[in-house]
Amino acid sequence: xNVTLPSETIFHVIESTIKEYRxxxxxxxxxxxxDITIDQGMVLLFLNDHPGLTQKEIAELVFKDNASxxxxxxxxxxxxxxxxxxxxxxxRRYKIEITTKGKEVLKxxxxxxxxxxxxxLKGITKNELxxxxxxxxxxxxNCTKN
Amino acid sequence: xNVTLPSETIFHVIESTIKEYRxxxxxxxxxxxxDITIDQGMVLLFLNDHPGLTQKEIAELVFKDNASxxxxxxxxxxxxxxxxxxxxxxxRRYKIEITTKGKEVLKxxxxxxxxxxxxxLKGITKNELxxxxxxxxxxxxNCTKN
DNA sequence: TAAATATAATTGATATATCAATTACATAGC
DNA sequence: GCTATGTAATTGATATATCAATTATATTTA
Numbered sequence: 001x002n003v004t005l006p007s008e009t010i011f012h013v014i015e016s017t018i019k020e021y022r023x024x025x026x027x028x029x030x031x032x033x034x035d036i037t038i039d040q041g042m043v044l045l046f047l048n049d050h051p052g053l054t055q056k057e058i059a060e061l062v063f064k065d066n067a068s069x070x071x072x073x074x075x076x077x078x079x080x081x082x083x084x085x086x087x088x089x090x091x092r093r094y095k096i097e098i099t100t101k102g103k104e105v106l107k108x109x110x111x112x113x114x115x116x117x118x119x120x121l122k123g124i125t126k127n128e129l130x131x132x133x134x135x136x137x138x139x140x141x142n143c144t145k146n
Numbered sequence: 147x148n149v150t151l152p153s154e155t156i157f158h159v160i161e162s163t164i165k166e167y168r169x170x171x172x173x174x175x176x177x178x179x180x181d182i183t184i185d186q187g188m189v190l191l192f193l194n195d196h197p198g199l200t201q202k203e204i205a206e207l208v209f210k211d212n213a214s215x216x217x218x219x220x221x222x223x224x225x226x227x228x229x230x231x232x233x234x235x236x237x238r239r240y241k242i243e244i245t246t247k248g249k250e251v252l253k254x255x256x257x258x259x260x261x262x263x264x265x266x267l268k269g270i271t272k273n274e275l276x277x278x279x280x281x282x283x284x285x286x287x288n289c290t291k292n
Numbered sequence: 293t294a295a296a297t298a299t300a301a302t303t304g305a306t307a308t309a310t311c312a313a314t315t316a317c318a319t320a321g322c
Numbered sequence: 323g324c325t326a327t328g329t330a331a332t333t334g335a336t337a338t339a340t341c342a343a344t345t346a347t348a349t350t351t352a
Contacts, residue, residue: 001256005195006188007207009263010275011167017282017289018160019209024289037337042152049151056300061153063165068339070302075337092300092347110147117155120288128281129156135274136163142266143163143170183307202330214309216332221307238317238330 014136025116033108039064040076041109047082047098048106054093081105160282171262179254185210186222187255193228193244194252200239227251 006012026038042062047053053061059069073096076082081102087093098106121129152158172184188208193199199207205215219242222228227248233239244252267275 001260003191003256003259003263005191007192010267010278011164011263013279013282013286014160014164014167015209017286018157018164020286020289021157021160039338045149045151046153054300063161064338065340066301067303067341068337070300071338090300090348094301110149113149114147117149117157120285121156122288124281124284128277131274131277132156132281133159135270135278136159138270139266140159140163140166142268143166185308200330210308211310212331213311213333214307216330217308236318236330240331 021116021120024120025113028116029109029112032112033105035079036081036105036109039072040081041105041113043072043076044081044098044102044106044109045113047096051097053096055096058096076102167262167266170266171259174262175255175258178258179251181225182227182251182255186218186227187251187259189218189222190227190244190248190252190255191259193242197243199242201242204242222248 022038029036029038029041039062043058046058046061050057055069055073056066058073059066062069064072073082073084077084079101080099083097083099085095085097087095168184175182175184175187185208189204192204192207196203201215201219202212204219205212208215210218219228219230223230225247226245229243229245231241231243233241
């Protein structure tokens with residue numbers, strides 16, 4: 001049996017788009033901020049907006065599993081962007097807090113991210129964005145419901 | 147400065163869609179074939195259709211870098227799906243060949259992949275697929291041209 | 293309340309991602 | 323024919339991805 005090569009499918013297009021965006025965004029971040037990855041930046045943004053998030057919750061927001069999140073937070077603690085401490089309300093969890101150094105990153109990150117989004121979405125209409133969201137939503141639903 | 151949280155952006159939608167598709171596809175592959183990842187399967191499909199591809203070329207087709215491809219092929223050679231041998235026309239390259247065991251995988255893989263694509267794209271029109279491709283193409287171009 | 297079950301996080305093992313440096317070979321230009 | 327430059331692949335270091343097993347704590351239920 002023959003199947004169309006992966007390179008001819010829409011999945012290839014989706015994959016290459018998100019990978020190019022990530023490369024582009026990472027490059028622009030690295031120009032201005034040392035030692036921060038996109039995903040680490042997203043962790044900071046989420047924690048900033050929702051203090052008290054557990055590792056598990058952060059993991060879901062950035063599409064990682066718990067094991068990856070444990071290690072990712074280890075490295076962010078090692079780099080002094082985050083502080084991890086005992087949570088006495090529920091000793092299974094930790095309190096994850098943004099340090100001064102982490103807050104410094106948060107001062108510089110937003111304009112870069114905004115710029116990344118704007119330039120990568122240049123020339124794309126609101127309507128197109130809505131279509132994109134709807135169609136991708138259908139695919140995702142098909143994958144999770146079956 | 148405030149930015150919209152990543153979870154509210156189209157990039158989050160794109161990312162989650164491709165990740166769900168990958169999970170879904172991997173799960174269906176694993177039900178029938180032991181010890182093959184989606185990416186390893188894609189390498190087999192590409193090599194089957196284009197014998198003589200170099201590691202570098204395969205890497206581009208599946209969006210990996212050379213270092214990852216070296217290691218990926220190492221493991222596929224270790225699992226006896228591929229055979230690597232000297233290429234006397236250009237001794238910087240290798241000849242990468244599919245073994246009998248690799249061909250066995252290639253017998254079983256295509257119907258699963260076809261089924262994965264069909265079910266995940268169920269209810270999506272040809273027109274929507276075209277739109278998807280066009281819009282994502284614009285984003286990708288914005289990211290590579292800037 | 294003791295035992296069963298559930299949850300959050302960690303750990304080990306293995307694979308992959310990424311960058312920079314290196315090796316080995318090929319080719320162009322002098 | 324030599325040197326400079328280019329190219330394919332590897333390697334080392336570190337981070338992340340993934341699965342399964344484990345630890346520590348909470349919650350439910352008999």
